[in-house]
Amino acid sequence: RIPLVEIKNLKKYFNVGRGAVLKAVDNVNLQIIEGETLGLVGESGCGKTTLGRTIVRLYEPTAGQVLFEGKNVHKLTGQQLKEFNRKVQMIFQDPYASLNPRMTVGDIIGEGIDIHGLYKNKERTDRIYELLSLVGLNKEHANRFPHEFSGGQRQRIGIARALAVEPKFIVADEPISALDVSIQAQVINLLMELQQKLKLTYIFIAHDLSMVKYVSDRIAVMYLGHVVELTTSEDLHNRPLHPYTQALLSAIPVPDPETERKKERILLEGDVPSPINPPKGCRFAKRCRYAKPICTEQQPELKEVEKNHFVACHLY
Ligand code: SF4
Numbered sequence: 001r002i003p004l005v006e007i008k009n010l011k012k013y014f015n016v017g018r019g020a021v022l023k024a025v026d027n028v029n030l031q032i033i034e035g036e037t038l039g040l041v042g043e044s045g046c047g048k049t050t051l052g053r054t055i056v057r058l059y060e061p062t063a064g065q066v067l068f069e070g071k072n073v074h075k076l077t078g079q080q081l082k083e084f085n086r087k088v089q090m091i092f093q094d095p096y097a098s099l100n101p102r103m104t105v106g107d108i109i110g111e112g113i114d115i116h117g118l119y120k121n122k123e124r125t126d127r128i129y130e131l132l133s134l135v136g137l138n139k140e141h142a143n144r145f146p147h148e149f150s151g152g153q154r155q156r157i158g159i160a161r162a163l164a165v166e167p168k169f170i171v172a173d174e175p176i177s178a179l180d181v182s183i184q185a186q187v188i189n190l191l192m193e194l195q196q197k198l199k200l201t202y203i204f205i206a207h208d209l210s211m212v213k214y215v216s217d218r219i220a221v222m223y224l225g226h227v228v229e230l231t232t233s234e235d236l237h238n239r240p241l242h243p244y245t246q247a248l249l250s251a252i253p254v255p256d257p258e259t260e261r262k263k264e265r266i267l268l269e270g271d272v273p274s275p276i277n278p279p280k281g282c283r284f285a286k287r288c289r290y291a292k293p294i295c296t297e298q299q300p301e302l303k304e305v306e307k308n309h310f311v312a313c314h315l316y
Contacts, residue, residue, distance in 0.1 A: 003031035004169060004201050005055065010064035012047075012054050022276045024050035026225035027064070029302070032169075037195065037202040039216030039233065041209050041248070043272050046222040048205045052171045055203070056090050068169070086116050089162035093174040095154035099146040105132075105157050106142030112165040131160040134197075136190060152183035159190065169201045176211065188215055210252045213237055221245045224275050224283040227302055231309040241311040243288045244268075282314065290315055 012025040024047045032038050040048045053059050055066050057073055066073045068084060076084050092098040099108055109128050113119050119127045129139040135156040146154055155175060162170060172191065176184040192215060195202060206212045212219055212233070219236045221229040221244065229242040240246045247266040269287050273279060279286065281296040288295065294314050302312040 002034070004034040004069065005030075005032040005203075006065075006067040007031070007051075007055065008065045008067065010051070010054065010066060011062045012050050012059055013062040016276060020276050023225045023278055024275060025054065025061075026278075028222075028225075028227055030220060030227065030230070032201060032203060034168075034201050035199060036217040037204050037215050039212035039219040040203055040205045040222060041207065041212050041219055042222035043207060045224075045272055045275060047225040047275070048222050049173055051222070052090070052173050052203060052205050056088055056171050057084070058090075082116070086112075086165045087168045089165065089167040089170050091155075091158055091162050091170060091172040091175045094178050095151065095158040096146065098158055099154060099161075101146055104143050104145060105137075105149075108146070108157060109142075109160050109164050112161065116165050118165065127164070131164055134163065134194070135160045136186075150183075151179050152187060155179060155187050156190065159187075159194070163194065163198065167200070169203075171203045171205070173205045174207070175204075177207070184211070191215065209237075209248050221248070224273065224278050226283060226312060227310075228284065228312045229310065230302065231306075235306075235309055239309075241305065241309065241316060242284075242313050243290055243315075244284050247287075282312075 007028055007030040010025055010028045014022040014024060016022050028051060030038070040051065042048050050059065054061050060074060068088060071080065073084055106128050109131055110124060113124055113127060128142055132138055132141055137153065137156055137160070146157065149157065175191070176187050179187060188211070191202070194200060204212060204215050216233045218231065219233050220227045221242065223244050229236065229240070229245045236245065237249065240249050247268045250264060250266040273283065273286060279296070281298055282288070282300050285291045285295040292314065300312045300314050302310050303316065304310050305316040
């Protein structure tokens with residue numbers, strides 16, 4: 001299948017003063033296939049949000065490329081750029097911060113419709129009502145302001161705003177982590193339903209592997225700016241190969257007490273090292289219980305070690 005998005009040798013570095021460089025995304029290669037959900041997982045500081053933002057052009061890459069429908073997104077201009085800005089949308093972690101408090105919900109949703117000249121007058125109003133209903137709200141909500149809504153409803157408004165311009169590809173940056181646990185599943189289910197209905201492609205960014213499991217077809221695990229493992233969601237949960245993925249998965253509670261007793265908890269020692277001047281060799285070496293001499297010398301490349309299962313580790 002042809003990839004909708006191709007990320008090629010992508011680097012995003014930030015100068016943080018005194019000659020120090022923060023390597024937030026460091027040589028990432030990924031492909032996203034039309035219609036799939038790619039989960040992007042890792043602890044805070046692993047570069048997942050920077051990667052998401054670089055894909056949607058909120059950041060310029062330091063090196064490498066992002067191709068959308070075969071075109072380099074950071075080189076787009078004119079009509080092609082306008083089309084990209086319509087086809088690619090982002091859903092943010094904090095729905096409240098991303099909604100203008102002085103605009104009504106109808107105007108928030110209508111803004112993109114106007115920018116792209118999609119509908120006018122009555123058709124525009126009908127489209128706003130249709131979008132509200134698509135996300136589980138109703139037309140009475142159109143004249144109200146963001147502060148009148150709960151966190152879950154605000155995220156629904158954020159989703160309606162993203163859908164208003166009929167996108168193909170959505171980068172969802174931790175869309176549920178700011179919500180109450182009781183609401184999280186509802187928003188996840190809504191995103192899944194919309195994907196089916198509207199044939200959307202998602203990148204779903206999260207720090208929690210258990211949640212990503214249910215939404216993703218494939219999962220990329222990131223650690224300090226690198227993708228360290230990439231495979232199907234099922235494979236990742238059944239046969240995690242990278243020691244970091246194994247540790248992340250071992251921290252997820254298993255409901256069955258029998259299995260829980262058998263399951264070994266792998267505790268991650270120490271904190272994530274700083275992405276400023278990261279260590280040479282494998283960036284996970286300091287916390288890895290299998291580390292061997294080569295690990296601190298040579299950086300492991302992401303390799304396909306089983307069919308469609310990629311891992312960056314000297315054990316394989
Ligand atoms: Fe551990 Fe070495 Fe593999 Fe890194 S390359 S995860 S240090 S075994």
